[in-house]
Amino acid sequence: MAERYGAVAGADQPSRGQAVVHPSRSQWCDVAAAARADGFDQLIDLTAVDYLTYGADRGLPEGVAPERFEVVAGLLCHERRERLRLRVQVPADDPTVPTLFDLWPGSESLEREVYDMFGIVFEGHPDPSRILMPEDWSGHPLRKDYDAGQIPVQFKAASNVR
Amino acid sequence: MSITATSPSDPSAPAAGAATAEADRAAERVRRRRPSAVLRMSEAEAADIGGDPDDAAADELVLLNMGPSHPSTHGVLRLMLELSGETVLRSKPVIGYLHTGMEKTGEQLTYLQGGTNVTRMDYASPLFNELAFCLATEQLLGIDVPERATWIRMLMCELNRVSSHLLFMATNGMDLGAVSMMIYGWREREEVLRFFEKVTGLRMNHNYIRPGGVAADVPADWRTDVAGLIELIEPRLDEYDTLLTGQPIWRERLQGVGVISAAEAVALGATGPILRGAGMAWDLRRDEPYLFYDQVDFDVIVGTHGDCYDRYAIRLNEIRESLRIVAQIIEAMPSGDYRVQDKKVTPPPRSRIDASMEALIHHFKIFTEGFKVPPGEAYASVESPRGELGVFMVSDGTSVPYRVHVRAPSFVNLQTLPHLMQGGLIADGVAIISSVDPIMGEVDR
Numbered sequence: 001m002a003e004r005y006g007a008v009a010g011a012d013q014p015s016r017g018q019a020v021v022h023p024s025r026s027q028w029c030d031v032a033a034a035a036r037a038d039g040f041d042q043l044i045d046l047t048a049v050d051y052l053t054y055g056a057d058r059g060l061p062e063g064v065a066p067e068r069f070e071v072v073a074g075l076l077c078h079e080r081r082e083r084l085r086l087r088v089q090v091p092a093d094d095p096t097v098p099t100l101f102d103l104w105p106g107s108e109s110l111e112r113e114v115y116d117m118f119g120i121v122f123e124g125h126p127d128p129s130r131i132l133m134p135e136d137w138s139g140h141p142l143r144k145d146y147d148a149g150q151i152p153v154q155f156k157a158a159s160n161v162r
Numbered sequence: 163m164s165i166t167a168t169s170p171s172d173p174s175a176p177a178a179g180a181a182t183a184e185a186d187r188a189a190e191r192v193r194r195r196r197p198s199a200v201l202r203m204s205e206a207e208a209a210d211i212g213g214d215p216d217d218a219a220a221d222e223l224v225l226l227n228m229g230p231s232h233p234s235t236h237g238v239l240r241l242m243l244e245l246s247g248e249t250v251l252r253s254k255p256v257i258g259y260l261h262t263g264m265e266k267t268g269e270q271l272t273y274l275q276g277g278t279n280v281t282r283m284d285y286a287s288p289l290f291n292e293l294a295f296c297l298a299t300e301q302l303l304g305i306d307v308p309e310r311a312t313w314i315r316m317l318m319c320e321l322n323r324v325s326s327h328l329l330f331m332a333t334n335g336m337d338l339g340a341v342s343m344m345i346y347g348w349r350e351r352e353e354v355l356r357f358f359e360k361v362t363g364l365r366m367n368h369n370y371i372r373p374g375g376v377a378a379d380v381p382a383d384w385r386t387d388v389a390g391l392i393e394l395i396e397p398r399l400d401e402y403d404t405l406l407t408g409q410p411i412w413r414e415r416l417q418g419v420g421v422i423s424a425a426e427a428v429a430l431g432a433t434g435p436i437l438r439g440a441g442m443a444w445d446l447r448r449d450e451p452y453l454f455y456d457q458v459d460f461d462v463i464v465g466t467h468g469d470c471y472d473r474y475a476i477r478l479n480e481i482r483e484s485l486r487i488v489a490q491i492i493e494a495m496p497s498g499d500y501r502v503q504d505k506k507v508t509p510p511p512r513s514r515i516d517a518s519m520e521a522l523i524h525h526f527k528i529f530t531e532g533f534k535v536p537p538g539e540a541y542a543s544v545e546s547p548r549g550e551l552g553v554f555m556v557s558d559g560t561s562v563p564y565r566v567h568v569r570a571p572s573f574v575n576l577q578t579l580p581h582l583m584q585g586g587l588i589a590d591g592v593a594i595i596s597s598v599d600p601i602m603g604e605v606d607r
Contacts, residue, residue: 016301016540042428045541045569049556056537056559072554074541074569078428078442081449085541106431108200109577117265127202132258132606135205141266 004038005031013061020085022064028088029098035075036103040084043104045074046111048090048118052144060089068092069120073100073107090120099125117142199584201244201254208242223251228591230259236333236595237602241579248587253580257573260606268566272532273299276563277369280553283568284604285366287326289318290546291568291604292371297452297542298553299373302535303507309454310498311375316453317388317491318361318370319544320484324395325354326547327477327484330599331402334474337596338415340406350398357387374508375501385492392485399481407475416471420582420594423468430581431574434549435476436598440468446545458490470597477599480547507533532561548572548599570604 008021008031023031049070051058058066067089075084090097099122100107111122112131119140121128130137139146208225229240238259244252268279280295281288293315300307307315332347355365361380362368370377381387406412422432424440437444445462447455463479465472501508509528510521537559543552549571556565575598582594 015538018541043431044433044543044550045552045554045567047554047567047569049565054558054564056557059538072539074552074554078444078449083541104431105429106574106577109573110431113573127200129202129204130258132261134258141263 005034015059015085018083018085020087022061022087022089024064025088025090025097028086029100031086032073032100032103035084035086039077039079040075040082041078042076043073043100043107043110044076044083045072046100046107046114047072048114048120048142050118050142050144052092064089069095069118071097071114071120095120096123097121098123101125116140119143199252199580201242201252201580203242203254226588228588230256236600239576239595239600239602239605241591241595243583243588243591245588248589250583250586250588250591253583253591255576255579257576257602257605260602262606264607265566265568268563270562272561273373273535273563274528274532276566277372278367280566280568281367281369282603283570283607284546284548284551284572284601286329286601287322287547288367289315289322289371290544290551292369293319294542294544294546294551294553294568295555295566296371296373297544298540298555299535301540301542302538302555302557303373304536305374305502305504305507307375307502308499309496311500311502312453313491313495314376314380314500315371316455316458317380317488317495318358318376319453320487320491321354321357321388321391323484323547324391324481324488325351325358327481328354328395330477330547331481334596334599335406337592338412340412343402343406346398346402346405350395353391353394357391360387372501374504375499379500388488388492392489395481396485399478402478407478413471416474416593416597417469418467419470419586419590420597421467421469422578422582426581427468427578430577432549432578433571434545434547434575435473435480436575436578437549438463439465439472439476441466446543446550450543452542452544454494457494458487460484460487470593473597473599477547534559534561535563543569546571548601548604549575568604568607570607572598572600572602573605573607576600576605 005021008023008027014020021031049072050068051070052068060066069090069092071088071090073086088097097120099111108127109131111125112127112129114120115122115128116130116132117140129135224245226243226245227240228243230238240256242254242256243250264279264283268276271279276295277292280291283291328347328351332344335343335347358368359365362370422440424442427437427440441464443462443464448462460483463476463483465476509525514521515525535557537557539556541552541554543550550569551571552569554567554569555563558564579598583591
């Protein structure tokens with residue numbers, strides 16, 4: 001892994017035996033496309049973590065500045081039976097990442113879920129809408145500062161106004 | 163209304179000068195006829211369509227809602243179908259009706275309590291959720307599970323695969339009008355659940371697989387029970403063959419319906435019987451062996467056409483393979499401990515609590531505070547009856563996970579639905595939803 005993705009931070013530091021690389025946001029599409037060309041034919045998983053209240057050392061490799069959000073993508077190469085995890089730092093004041101839809105169309109629902117739950121916008125996504133919460137919901141539930149105790153009552157009066 | 167006007171370069175758009183409203187509607191129809199199988203339309207947009215009773219062109223295309231409470235949608239799946247006559251042009255699965263924020267809840271529960279949460283996601287195969295959750299936790303803890311515990315986990319999971327596929331047999335039969343199959347499928351599944359109740363105390367939502375092992379040893383006469391299950395179910399599978407597999411009506415109804423190629427399935431992230439039905443031999447039990455799957459002999463069942471019939475046949479034969487594995491587990495089960503003897507994660511045995519004050523305190527601490535898990539991240543995946551079930555877990559060193567993400571196979575597999583349904587009839591759509599076998603509990607989480 002280190003020789004193939006040597007230019008990307010963290011390529012030589014596997015996490016518990018699992019290969020991880022830390023591209024920057026500008027490298028995100030290029031690294032993903034390189035992995036796709038390298039045989040990683042399936043995007044297995046895509047999710048995000050909000051590190052707002054994280055108390056421990058995040059263990060990021062040298063040269064990677066920690067940001068509030070992190071988008072994590074899991075790739076799978078069927079031929080070599082190999083996995084690769086991509087982790088990209090996403091700042092809170094500009095929560096956007098380019099979409100992986102053009103490389104793996106299967107990212108569509110997963111990216112919609114991350115948008116819904118974290119408010120991270122995937123630029124170029126064909127359908128950037130909520131998927132689990134109602135369309136007119138405000139807030140993003142999996143953010144650490146989302147107050148679970150203060151949910152407005154949604155269906156109190158049916159006003160039919162959207 | 164957020165639909166924008168047509169682009170002048172579009173050859174099928176009406177000539178300039180037509181009334182703007184008419185041009186807008188025509189452009190909208192063109193846009194909707196794009197070759198994509200996925201209908202990407204919000205509720206508000208959908209509500210605006212067909213509002214004009216004088217628009218004859220709008221009558222050609224019908225937007226129909228199927229679900230969320232429809233007997234063939236397996237719970238609360240809702241489909242927005244764009245129809246021309248009875249043919250499905252594009253469709254959009256609308257989900258979230260069962261969303262209860264289980265990943266958020268998972269951030270409040272200790273690692274020991276987490277099992278009770280994840281087990282409710284895929285309620286047809288709860289033990290797989292627990293297994294993936296525990297494998298991720300154990301990766302972070304860096305502990306090894308005793309051999310007997312691992313074999314017990316395999317035994318329970320394979321039996322759970324049998325019960326889950328029997329549930330599929332039942333509902334698939336019911337969806338297609340083979341109603342007697344429904345009774346037979348439930349009947350055999352009940353026998354497996356009876357064994358689960360004997361071992362775990364519950365028919366579903368067991369919380370049986372725990373970090374470090376399992377909650378309790380299997381009962382003394384488990385071999386008799388499991389051998390009895392194999393003896394009962396195997397001949398019944400042959401009866402299903404007689405009832406369905408070779409039956410001309412059944413074949414007519416399923417063959418060539420809902421076809422997907424291996425390349426499409428891979429691109430859309432599909433795993434499990436959908437991927438194998440398209441001809442791709444990929445099974446995590448064989449290709450990335452976890453537990454002791456490298457020590458048992460079984461076949462990965464693969465289809466050729468990628469249609470509903472292949473997906474049915476794969477699941478039926480996977481029951482046979484699972485029973486084959488279970489028979490080998492009866493022989494291979496070693497004696498030993500059913501959970502790791504690590505004071506950090508394992509509560510003391512009940513007998514010591516009466517005798518030792520320290521044991522009582524230890525027991526109390528583990529069940530109130532929980533155990534601390536070293537900081538870091540881990541991803542563990544297992545082959546659930548529906549595909550790759552993965553748990554991505556981030557720990558911050560406390561006794562509660564910082565983030566639990568479940569890669570639910572049904573959630574991702576649902577993306578294939580518009581592609582499987584495109585160009586088919588609504589009636590075939592029922593067969594297709596059934597053959598994707600989504601469990602809405604894990605789709606919505």
